[in-house]
Amino acid sequence: MTSSAARTGPAPRPAEPHWPAASLLGTLSAKTRDQLIRLGRPVRYEGGERLLREGDHGSHVFLLLGGWFKVLATTEDGREALLAVRSGGDIVGELACFDGQPRVATVVAAGAGLAKRITRQDFLAALARHEDAAQAVMGVVAGKLRWATRRRQDFGGSAVSTRVARVLGELARVYGSQCEAGISIGVSLSQPELAALVGASEPSVHRVLRSLREDRVIETGYRRILVRDASELSRIAGAYGDGPPLMASPRPAPAIPPPPGPSRRPS
Numbered sequence: 001m002t003s004s005a006a007r008t009g010p011a012p013r014p015a016e017p018h019w020p021a022a023s024l025l026g027t028l029s030a031k032t033r034d035q036l037i038r039l040g041r042p043v044r045y046e047g048g049e050r051l052l053r054e055g056d057h058g059s060h061v062f063l064l065l066g067g068w069f070k071v072l073a074t075t076e077d078g079r080e081a082l083l084a085v086r087s088g089g090d091i092v093g094e095l096a097c098f099d100g101q102p103r104v105a106t107v108v109a110a111g112a113g114l115a116k117r118i119t120r121q122d123f124l125a126a127l128a129r130h131e132d133a134a135q136a137v138m139g140v141v142a143g144k145l146r147w148a149t150r151r152r153q154d155f156g157g158s159a160v161s162t163r164v165a166r167v168l169g170e171l172a173r174v175y176g177s178q179c180e181a182g183i184s185i186g187v188s189l190s191q192p193e194l195a196a197l198v199g200a201s202e203p204s205v206h207r208v209l210r211s212l213r214e215d216r217v218i219e220t221g222y223r224r225i226l227v228r229d230a231s232e233l234s235r236i237a238g239a240y241g242d243g244p245p246l247m248a249s250p251r252p253a254p255a256i257p258p259p260p261g262p263s264r265r266p267s
Helices: 030-037 092-100 121-127 131-155 160-173 192-199 204-213 232-239
Strands: 041-045 050-052 060-064 068-075 080-088 105-107 113-119 176-179 182-185 218-221 224-226
Touching: 030 041, 030 121, 030 131, 060 092, 060 121, 080 131, 080 160, 080 192, 092 121, 113 121, 121 131, 160 176, 160 182, 160 192, 160 204, 160 224, 160 232, 192 204, 192 232, 204 218
Parallel strands: none
Antiparallel strands: 041 113, 050 105, 060 113, 068 080, 068 105, 176 182, 182 224, 218 224
């Protein structure tokens, strides 16, 4: 159910944000990034609240400014499977703005989150004004297509251990933050959700994670993954596309600004 608890208020701005390098905001110049962040209306979400619903016709995009979000799609048996994760600096809902077709996925807040709701008209006008923003958005769309293609390729023949290593490697590369013990993957994923991303059964993923823990490649806790040995994780992942070496940014993803106020937006 679409949330009725998302709240709006004065346009909040993250203090000294450090956007992931692979995110849309992370690739833009400071001037263009500032112009894009000024667009739209700020909306706050709590865990489990939906930004977008699969199958709906929409005329807006969401520029994510803080928190974690999960991209879900409905399976043939009616379940919602996790397709990807998004964080501050990312954009969701852009495909429907480009082609006018129904949403291809549902986006749900994994916890407290902040986004800017931007109308299709304002979004496309901004891309027309800023060539670097248009190129960056095309790069984001291409990156999402590469992710989906790689998952399909993996599902067709790669071992579960290889799939797990590749997904963890990509999450660490895009969303990881460097710490003394290694690379911390900040996104909160349960084992069933990781299994959905990998395209394998939960018991199979559990066995792979246990082996990686025993070999001190990773550490896991409640919805937490720490990559201790990035080189070994890359070796297990094997030759894989043209991505950069597994290195995380030493800076964390942007935090969510203080609450703007008690006013609410109806669903």
